[in-house]
Amino acid sequence: MCELSLNDYINEQCQLVDAALDSLLPAEDESPETIHQAMRYSIFAGGKRMRPVLCLAAAEACDGLAVNALVPACAVEMMHTYSLIHDDLPAMDNDDLRRGKPTSHKVYGEGIAILAGDALLTEAFAVIAQVDDTERYTVRDYVKELAATGGSKMLIGGQVLDLEGEKKGLTAPDIRAVYEGKTAALLTASLRLGAMSANATEAQLEAITEFGYNLGLAFQIIDDILDLTASTEELGKTAGKDLDAQKSTYPALVGIEQARIEAKLRTQAAMDALQAFTPEKRARLEEIADYLLNRKY
Amino acid sequence: MCELSLNDYINEQCQLVDAALDSLLPAEDESPETIHQAMRYSIFAGGKRMRPVLCLAAAEACDGLAVNALVPACAVEMMHTYSLIHDDLPAMDNDDLRRGKPTSHKVYGEGIAILAGDALLTEAFAVIAQVDDTERYTVRDYVKELAATGGSKMLIGGQVLDLEGEKKGLTAPDIRAVYEGKTAALLTASLRLGAMSANATEAQLEAITEFGYNLGLAFQIIDDILDLTASTEELGKTAGKDLDAQKSTYPALVGIEQARIEAKLRTQAAMDALQAFTPEKRARLEEIADYLLNRKY
Numbered sequence: 001m002c003e004l005s006l007n008d009y010i011n012e013q014c015q016l017v018d019a020a021l022d023s024l025l026p027a028e029d030e031s032p033e034t035i036h037q038a039m040r041y042s043i044f045a046g047g048k049r050m051r052p053v054l055c056l057a058a059a060e061a062c063d064g065l066a067v068n069a070l071v072p073a074c075a076v077e078m079m080h081t082y083s084l085i086h087d088d089l090p091a092m093d094n095d096d097l098r099r100g101k102p103t104s105h106k107v108y109g110e111g112i113a114i115l116a117g118d119a120l121l122t123e124a125f126a127v128i129a130q131v132d133d134t135e136r137y138t139v140r141d142y143v144k145e146l147a148a149t150g151g152s153k154m155l156i157g158g159q160v161l162d163l164e165g166e167k168k169g170l171t172a173p174d175i176r177a178v179y180e181g182k183t184a185a186l187l188t189a190s191l192r193l194g195a196m197s198a199n200a201t202e203a204q205l206e207a208i209t210e211f212g213y214n215l216g217l218a219f220q221i222i223d224d225i226l227d228l229t230a231s232t233e234e235l236g237k238t239a240g241k242d243l244d245a246q247k248s249t250y251p252a253l254v255g256i257e258q259a260r261i262e263a264k265l266r267t268q269a270a271m272d273a274l275q276a277f278t279p280e281k282r283a284r285l286e287e288i289a290d291y292l293l294n295r296k297y
Numbered sequence: 298m299c300e301l302s303l304n305d306y307i308n309e310q311c312q313l314v315d316a317a318l319d320s321l322l323p324a325e326d327e328s329p330e331t332i333h334q335a336m337r338y339s340i341f342a343g344g345k346r347m348r349p350v351l352c353l354a355a356a357e358a359c360d361g362l363a364v365n366a367l368v369p370a371c372a373v374e375m376m377h378t379y380s381l382i383h384d385d386l387p388a389m390d391n392d393d394l395r396r397g398k399p400t401s402h403k404v405y406g407e408g409i410a411i412l413a414g415d416a417l418l419t420e421a422f423a424v425i426a427q428v429d430d431t432e433r434y435t436v437r438d439y440v441k442e443l444a445a446t447g448g449s450k451m452l453i454g455g456q457v458l459d460l461e462g463e464k465k466g467l468t469a470p471d472i473r474a475v476y477e478g479k480t481a482a483l484l485t486a487s488l489r490l491g492a493m494s495a496n497a498t499e500a501q502l503e504a505i506t507e508f509g510y511n512l513g514l515a516f517q518i519i520d521d522i523l524d525l526t527a528s529t530e531e532l533g534k535t536a537g538k539d540l541d542a543q544k545s546t547y548p549a550l551v552g553i554e555q556a557r558i559e560a561k562l563r564t565q566a567a568m569d570a571l572q573a574f575t576p577e578k579r580a581r582l583e584e585i586a587d588y589l590l591n592r593k594y
Contacts, residue, residue, distance in 0.1 A: 026449055031474075032457040035449045086415060091407035110388035111460050114411065118383060118418065119449040125422045126444035129437055140426055140436045147423035152323055152332045152416040160329040163408050177328075 006287045010053055013066060017052040018044070020070040021077065024127050038108045038116035039123070042081050046099045046236070050219075050292070051076045051187060055194035057284045058208050061277055064198020068132070072142060072193035075128040079150050080186060082120035085113055087159060093241065100236035121150070134199035142193060149189035158182030162247070170248035176217070179250075183223075184216025203276055210273035211285065218266035219292050221259050224249035226297060228256065234297035267293045303584045307350055310363060314349040315341070317367040318374065321424050335405045335413035336420070339378050343396045343533070347516075347589070348373045348484060352491035354581045355505050358574055361495020365429070369439060369490035372425040376447050377483060379417035382410055384456060390538065397533035418447070431496035439490060446486035455479030459544070467545035473514070476547070480520075481513025500573055507570035508582065515563035516589050518556050521546035523594060525553065531594035564590045 002009065021043055026036045052073035059069035088095040088103040089110060096106050105113035124146065131142045149155060158181020165178060191212040195205050224242060228251055232239045242249050251259035270289050274282040299306065318340055323333045349370035356366035385392040385400040386407060393403050402410035421443065428439045446452060455478020462475060488509040492502050521539060525548055529536045539546050548556035567586050571579040 030450065032449070032454050032461070034461065035453060035457045039449065082415075086411055089408075089411065091411060111386075112457065114383055114386065114388060115453050115457055115460075118379075118414075119453045121415065121418060122444055122447045122453065123449070125440060126448060129440040129444060138436075139440070143422060143426040143436070143440050147419055147426060150419045151423060152329075152336065152420070153327065156332060156412050156416045156419065157329050160332045160409065160412055163412075164329070164331065 002283050002287065006284075006291055009284065010049075013053045013056050014049045016056070016066065016070060017049050017073055017077065020074050024074050025123065034108065034112055035115055035119055038104055038112050039119055041107060042085050042098075042104050042116060043078070043120070045101050047077070047081070049077065051080050051190040054187065054212075054215075054285075054288065055190040055197075057288060058191040058194035059198040061208070061274075061281045061285055062195045062198035062200040062204050063281070064194075064200075069194040069197040071127060071131045072146075072197055073190070075124045075146060076186060076190045076193065078120045078124040078127060079146065079155070082117040082124070083150075083155055083159070083182075083186075085117035085120070089113060092159070092163060093245065095238055095241065097232070097238050098236070100233075124150075128193075131197065134197065136199050136201075137196040141196065145189055145193060145196070149185050154181050154185035156181075158185065165248050167246040168248065170253075172250070172253060175248055175250050175253060178248075179217050179220040180213075183220040184213050187216040187219065188212030207273050207276040211270045211289075214266045214270035214273065215289055215292065218263045218270065218289070221250050221263040221266070222293060222295065225251045225256055225259055225263070226295075228252070230297050236297075263293060299580050299584065303581075303588055306581065307346075310350045310353050311346045313353070313363065313367060314346050314370055314374065317371050321371050322420065331405065331409055332412055332416055335401055335409050336416055338404060339382050339395075339401050339413060340375070340417070342398050344374070344378070346374065348377050348487040351484065351509075351512075351582075351585065352487045352494075354585060355488040355491035356495040358505070358571075358578045358582055359492045359495035359497040359501050360578070361491075361497075366491040366494040368424060368428045369443075369494055370487070372421045372443060373483060373487040373490065375417045375421035375424065376443065376452070379414040379421070380447075380452055380456070380479075380483075382414040382417070386410060389456070389460060390542065392535055392538065394529065394535050395533070397530075421447075425490075428494065431494065433496050433498075434493040438493065442486055442490060442493075446482050451478050451482035453478075455482065462545050464543040465545065467550075469547070469550060472545055472547050472550060475545075476514050476517040477510075480517040481510050484513040484516065485509030504570050504573040508567045508586075511563045511567035511570065512586055512589065515560040515567065515586070518547050518560040518563070519590060519592065522548045522553055522556055522560070523592075525549070527594050533594075560590060 028037050030036050055073040056066035056069045085104045087093050089105055104116055128142050128146050131139055158178050161178045191208045195208045227242045267289050271286055325334050327333050352370040353363035353366045382401045384390050386402055392400055401413055425439050425443050428436055455475050458475045488505045492505045524539045564586050568583055
């Protein structure tokens with residue numbers, strides 16, 4: 001369906017995103033150097049850039065240009081990276097390894113890691129403030145979207161529920177609330193902000209939102225399955241952490257096979273939401289959804 | 298000069314600000330409850346509301362209404378409070394007491410304290426996105442101002458320099474850089490955002506900026522003097538912390554008397570910057586500057 005293979009497409013988009021991130025972040029030799037080094041260390045630690053790629057692909061699905069979605073794509077990646085730095089801290093998930101590299105606090109110490117997360121979160125808003133208005137959406141809409149997504153009822157709320165759920169034995173609805181907050185929210189916002197940069201219609205934005213919500217749930221279920229089944233080398237982060245932390249996850253609750261079925265159903269629901277787009281326009285997002293469902297790490 | 302005494306003025310403005318903060322923050326019983334309780338605990342822990350009061354006073358100095366400055370006033374207070382929660386963490390200044398109460402991590406644990414700081418920072422942007430445009434300033438200007446102020450070269454940068462300066466013996470210019478980042482930046486932005494809400498002219502905004510910069514330096518010098526001379530009860534936070542942490546401060550470097558002279562000179566420079574305003578319009582800001590210089594805790 002698509003001219004480029006998915007692999008080549010992702011590589012091309014990642015290059016665009018990396019160049020934009022590099023130009024938007026303060027240089028390593030700007031004072032105070034430590035904080036700028038720490039910000040860049042985590043941003044360029046080999047992340048998959050899933051959220052920025054979804055942002056650009058959503059813009060294209062809505063007849064826009066990927067290049068016009070680069071500003072929100074970088075903002076969501078900064079927000080995502082801040083949340084990883086803070087989640088990895090000893091007071092939270094206490095993880096030493098992320099994307100195959102030592103986590104920020106292992107390299108820079110806890111104080112600088114906290115501040116590097118703070119700085120990336122703040123920079124996400126400095127970046128989103130640079131977005132161009134379109135006919136339907138102004139910078140105010142983008143800032144509101146990013147702030148609501150990152151806030152205490154969504155991204156941070158999910159992490160709170162996750163933290164509080166350890167050793168507690170959550171129910172399926174509780175686990176879904178964690179997934180919605182810590183994963184689906186920012187993933188959906190990535191897609192929505194990309195669609196907004198393409199001046200998406202209300203119907204397009206609704207379809208993209210529905211796609212993102214279901215994709216986000218599927219993605220987190222697969223993530224939790226892989227935590228149980230893949231090796232630390234494959235994941236680039238410590239495998240089996242959830243079991244050790246006695247975290248309630250969907251596969252731990254219902255078993256790996258049932259969880260995989262749920263992930264498939266969610267992926268199908270995501271695909272169904274895209275029917276509002278022509279086959280040509282939705283092809284890339286479908287490919288990405290399929291790829292995320294079947295990934296091995 | 299002013300109809301109300303400074304004390305009554307501050308009390309009135311604080312009531313306005315507290316009511317606005319209460320209406321802007323998620324309720325304590327909204328899920329997840331812990332994070333909303335933690336956000337409110339620190340916001341309503343008895344802070345002096347110096348930044349919001351300066352924000353409102355700057356609006357009035359520029360012929361605007363205090364009520365129109367409430368949105369940015371609340372945003373800066375949220376940003377200030379987040380920075381205190383994170384600064385107090387064990388990995389940073391490791392302080393158990395703030396405004397006479399146990400710090401956030403002593404009450405809620407480190408994980409929730411980090412997240413409460415993150416949430417207040419994010420909420421500051423959700424709030425600033427609600428600001429009304431004026432003829433000269435749009436929501437984009439406000440978001441940019443707040444993000445730059447809170448970023449790695451200003452508020453966070455100051456904290457990094459402060460953290461790295463411990464046990465190092467900073468020079469006077471180094472210390473000034475710390476003061477500029479961790480204090481003068483947000484104090485200046487508070488005034489500027491208030492002035493912007495009053496549709497300040499470029500000349501007014503410049504005068505307000507110069508006032509804020511000098512007031513900020515004077516304020517931090519006095520703060521560091523009080524850390525050496527006042528009691529824990531008077532301060533509401535642990536006195537003598539800077540000496541214990543071997544922090545380089547201006548009074549530690551040049552002595553308390555010389556530091557007080559510098560604070561007076563900075564306060565005078567701040568007052569001088571206000572000559573662009575009529576005596577009536579600048580009276581309240583002058584009163585506040587004088588009050589901050591002569592405070593005993």
